[in-house]
Amino acid sequence: MMQRMHRLIALLALCCLGVPGIAAADTNLIVAGAWLRQPPPGVDAAAAYLTLANEGRAAVRLTGASSPMARSVTLHESMETGGVSRMRPITSLNLPAGGHVEFKPGGRHIMLQGLAHPLHPGDHVPLVLLFADGTRLSAMALVVALTAN
Ligand SMILES: [Cu+2]
Structure with missing residues (x-):
């Protein structure tokens, strides 16, 4: 439990260092560290990564995502x-x-x-994360260079 808290605090600290994380005021859902790699030239698709934490007392179900900048957005594994692969x-x-759930390279991605x-x-x-109960959670994914690790 403490370890999980520390991890979350570390994530939040990370998000304050330049990667925006947005916690919706009326939910206990926190999204942090959202990023995506710049697609190679000519490619119009990208995978976004983030960490999503549920600090509430009830389970939630993530059912999808959307973005005004993409024609289609799907949760993938x-x-x-x-x-x-x-x-x-x-x-x-x-x-x-x-x-909490992590979307990271080699695993889940948006x-x-x-x-x-x-x-x-x-x-x-x-990005907007969509939940079964109608909750919508916004995040801004930072684009990092194609060559960055
Ligand atoms: Cu994919």
Whole structure:
């Protein structure tokens, strides 16, 4: 429990150092450290990553995401089968009270397709996370250079 708190505080500290994190006032959901890698030239798709924490007393269910800057946004999961990396859609993701979930390279990600225009390092891409109860949680994903690790 303490460890989880420390981890969350570390995440929040990280978010204050330049990566915006937005906590909706009327929910106990916190999104932190949202980012995505600049797509290679000519590619209009990108995967966004973030950490989502449920500090409330009730479980929530993430059912999707959207962005005004992409034609379609889907929750995806990468997995390796027989040495081949594949992605599959996540239709919903349960987040228990006090739980958190990470979207990170090689695992869950938020897939943006049909980007409205090319992205450059330092740009921010607005994301909205959609929950089964109608809650919408906004985040701004920072674009990092293609070559950055
Ligand atoms: Cu994907």
